[in-house]
Amino acid sequence: MSDEMMDEGGKVKKFLYLNRKAPYGTIYALESLEVVLIAAAFDQDVSLAFVDDGVYQLCKGQDTAGVDMKNFSPTYNALGDYDITKLYVEKESLEERGLSVDDLMDIVYEDEDDDWAEKPSIRLVSRTEMAEVMEQQDVILSF
Amino acid sequence: MILHTVNKSPFERTALESCLDHAQPGSAVLMLEDGVYGAVAGSRVADKVAQAAKDCKLYVLGPDLAARGISQDKLVAGVGVVDYGGFVDLAAENSSVQAWL
Numbered sequence: 001m002s003d004e005m006m007d008e009g010g011k012v013k014k015f016l017y018l019n020r021k022a023p024y025g026t027i028y029a030l031e032s033l034e035v036v037l038i039a040a041a042f043d044q045d046v047s048l049a050f051v052d053d054g055v056y057q058l059c060k061g062q063d064t065a066g067v068d069m070k071n072f073s074p075t076y077n078a079l080g081d082y083d084i085t086k087l088y089v090e091k092e093s094l095e096e097r098g099l100s101v102d103d104l105m106d107i108v109y110e111d112e113d114d115d116w117a118e119k120p121s122i123r124l125v126s127r128t129e130m131a132e133v134m135e136q137q138d139v140i141l142s143f
Numbered sequence: 144m145i146l147h148t149v150n151k152s153p154f155e156r157t158a159l160e161s162c163l164d165h166a167q168p169g170s171a172v173l174m175l176e177d178g179v180y181g182a183v184a185g186s187r188v189a190d191k192v193a194q195a196a197k198d199c200k201l202y203v204l205g206p207d208l209a210a211r212g213i214s215q216d217k218l219v220a221g222v223g224v225v226d227y228g229g230f231v232d233l234a235a236e237n238s239s240v241q242a243w244l
Contacts, residue, residue: 022152025152
């Protein structure tokens, strides 16, 4: 993290955390979430992207009781409290895996500019749109 | 017969594909950990899995399925769900275990 970024009134950059791994088979998904929460303290413009096996991270109904691992999926719903309200999910990645947006958690945030109305954080985008989202970033972090 | 196990996502590695191409008719294939994603109906690999289910006995490990939020009614027809005890039974019933890592 550069000094410039942490300066008071420094330029706000667009950060994209690009997630491409399923949640429990490797540590990537959990590590990504940890870094996102740390980075949230720096008041940057943060978006999350879920591509390829990364879409599995957002599946609802995760129950890890039988595998003796921490179920970290509820944490995604807390991201709104850290002003992380843009979760881009690639439609084609879902479809290739036999999934639809209905299989994902209902992740919401409270919009302070709209009387704290609850709004969906998940933005379903096409592969072409995802490429555009990536193009618009200053920094992309891969997990 | 051999018990084949697959623990990788079929969308990231070719383990499931290689496994199904080598599993002889009558053998057992157990999908576990990220391998359970291979058992979901309607996916890019579902047709190949459904085809394999005609000749082989296909299973997924229930606790790994539940951890990932995949409900049992989303599975390819013909795929059975086993618990850890069932995994042990499969290992005991077969002469050897081939893990497609």
